[in-house]
Amino acid sequence: MSTHTSAAPSRQPHDLAPDDPARRSAGQEPTALPVADAAYWEAAAETFDDEPDHGLRDPAVRAAWATRLRTWLPAEPAEVLDLGCGTGSLALLAAEQGHRVLGVDRSPRMIERARAKLAGWDAAFLVGDAAEPPAGERRFDVVLVRHLLWALPDPAAALRRWAGLLVPGGRLVLVEGRWGESDPIGIPADELADLVGPLAAHTSVQDLAPDALLWGKEVHDERYALLADLPPRT
Numbered sequence: 316m317s318t319h320t321s322a323a324p325s326r327q328p329h330d331l332a333p334d335d336p337a338r339r340s341a342g343q344e345p346t347a348l349p350v351a352d353a354a355y356w357e358a359a360a361e362t363f364d365d366e367p368d369h370g371l372r373d374p375a376v377r378a379a380w381a382t383r384l385r386t387w388l389p390a391e392p393a394e395v396l397d398l399g400c401g402t403g404s405l406a407l408l409a410a411e412q413g414h415r416v417l418g419v420d421r422s423p424r425m426i427e428r429a430r431a432k433l434a435g436w437d438a439a440f441l442v443g444d445a446a447e448p449p450a451g452e453r454r455f456d457v458v459l460v461r462h463l464l465w466a467l468p469d470p471a472a473a474l475r476r477w478a479g480l481l482v483p484g485g486r487l488v489l490v491e492g493r494w495g496e497s498d499p500i501g502i503p504a505d506e507l508a509d510l511v512g513p514l515a516a517h518t519s520v521q522d523l524a525p526d527a528l529l530w531g532k533e534v535h536d537e538r539y540a541l542l543a544d545l546p547p548r549t
């Protein structure tokens with residue numbers, strides 16, 4: 316494995332189901348790997364924040380993500396749905412910027428940490444499946460998803476579901492990548508743009524790889540944010 320992959324979602328073999336689309340995105344044939352399950356993320360929760368871009372403990376890394384987030388989220392206080400929220404690091408930045416956050420993660424331990432991290436903020440966290448978020452009738456100005464879509468079994472279906480949770484003119488903020496140099500895994504930006512394009516009035520992609528502060532080190536693989544704005548109300 317490349318030395319440049321550690322800040323990305325950990326590429327343990329059991330992250331990926333044998334038929335995981337991330338394998339196909341990476342040009343790999345489906346293989347007989349152990350099936351991905353929630354237990355992996357449960358086990359990962361304890362040390363998840365040790366990665367610079369996960370825990371955002373380094374003030375410079377934290378500031379780099381806060382700056383990006385400020386440009387991706389509305390200027391006015393907004394409703395933000397953070398799917399696959401992990402320990403809530405981005406949710407906390409969003410709350411600090413005045414937004415009301417609902418975080419969803421299928422790992423109870425991740426949710427436990429997110430709740431502790433955002434105690435006292437206007438935020439709630441639920442254990443649930445990001446592909447079918449337990450959001451009830453709530454609608455959101457932004458659906459924020461970092462480092463999750465690549466691991467879902469049907470990214471196209473998830474994107475359609477998420478678009479349905481947005482208000483007219485709402486925004487999908489998708490932070491994804493293709494981690495690793497010799498054996499990359501993940502969704503290339505152009506492939507994700509093709510999936511999102513039919514749902515959106517406007518999409519744009521920001522290359523995040525050159526910004527070493529986001530990762531706490533130099534990286535040389537593909538990392539990006541795709542912003543997709545839904546059509547406004549007609």
Ligand SMILES: C[S@@+](CC[C@H](N)C(=O)[O-])C[C@H]1O[C@@H](n2cnc3c(N)ncnc32)[C@H](O)[C@@H]1O
Nearest residue numbers: 324356399400401420421422425444445461462
């Ligand atoms: C790489 S971590 C990213 C966490 C967070 N978004 C971040 O950027 O710090 C992936 C997270 O997605 C969660 N996850 C994986 N599959 C999920 C699913 N189907 N529904 C909800 N959460 C899921 C895992 O439990 C884990 O917390």
